[in-house]
Amino acid sequence: MALVYSYIRFSTKMQMDGDSLRRQYQGAANFIDRGKHTLADLTLRDMGVSAFRGKNKHKGSLSVFLKAVKEGKVPKGSILLVENLDRLSREGINEAYRLFSDILSAGIKIVTLMPIERVYDKDSLTNIATVLEPLITFHLAHEESLKKRERLKSHWDERRNQINNKPLSKRRPSWIDWDDEKGFVLNKDKAKAIQYIFQRCIDGIGQKQILTEVADKFDPMGTSGAWTGSFVSKVLTDPTTFGQLQLHEVT
Known part of the structure; x- marks a missing residue:
């Protein structure tokens, strides 16, 4: 049994209307019940907060958790529970792995529920086979976010080019x-x-x-x-x- 800090994040507020929030919440609840763990009082929810540039790490709920770890307020052996490692970071291998290793080095375990349940601890950092999967996950997550950004940028570039023929959006002053x-x-x-x-x-x-x-x-x-x-x-x-x-x- 351990003290579990459940971290839930998704990038856009539109995802709140979908299944992301329910799925992450239910997955965390199932893990805690199954292991007879204790849910920490600290609420970690970054809803509509991107991890592509580390906004969750610098300004979001994750930053609150990291500060608590740094100040020694999170007991060693506690678990940071996330659905997938890409919930923590999509910044790319260097920044994402630094975040990952800093948390583990502080004596905090990281548990992921997808694609399969994994438990990472301080010893994982010295095991090349164990570290390989997080590195690949961080790389693929960053690449996916890059592609989404480029597609979105291309879309808005085209809308700007057509601005004389079609409004950018229906947003308008109240008059x-x-x-x-x-x-x-x-x-x-x-x-x-x-x-x-x-x-x-x-x-x-x-x-x-x-x-x-x-x-x-x-x-x-x-x-x-x-x-x-x-x-x-x-x-x-x-x-x-x-x-x-x-x-x-x-x-």
Whole structure:
């Protein structure tokens, strides 16, 4: 029996609607029950957090666990339980193996449930046959993420090339509606509210007073369902009010 730290991670929030969360949670629960282990109080969930650049290691729940290990708060002999090693890292062999070996060197075991159940401990680092599988797993995981990134980049590059013919997405300011045939369409009633905000600002009226007036004259806009000071402030500073589009790439 051991103290088990169950680590669950998936890269996109869309996976939360799929089977990834349930599968990882159930797999961990089955392992703990079968071995009569104890689940640690520390919750390790990185949902919608990528491991390709090590975000989970630097800012996610995994970083909390690593800090606890470094500070000696995780008892030696404890288990870090993951569905697969690619849940820990997709950074590539060097960074991924360094993370793997640092955890084992601290006296913490790593248990993986897929593709088959494996137990890695400090002694595993001196066994070339045992180490080979993690190295291959880390390499393949990184290569898969690279391919996904290139496919996604190519997709968005093409969408940018077609921007004069087709919008990048249906995301839009709250005073713009979407029509399946016409595309983006100005909502004239909401546009009047935006124009009113600017005009009153030009008149020298403060934002607090503008908020009071616009709430009396117009239906609320935005996702909150009510006029707010932050929305008025955003309108007055938002470049989309005069149609500016800033294309960018996320790296």
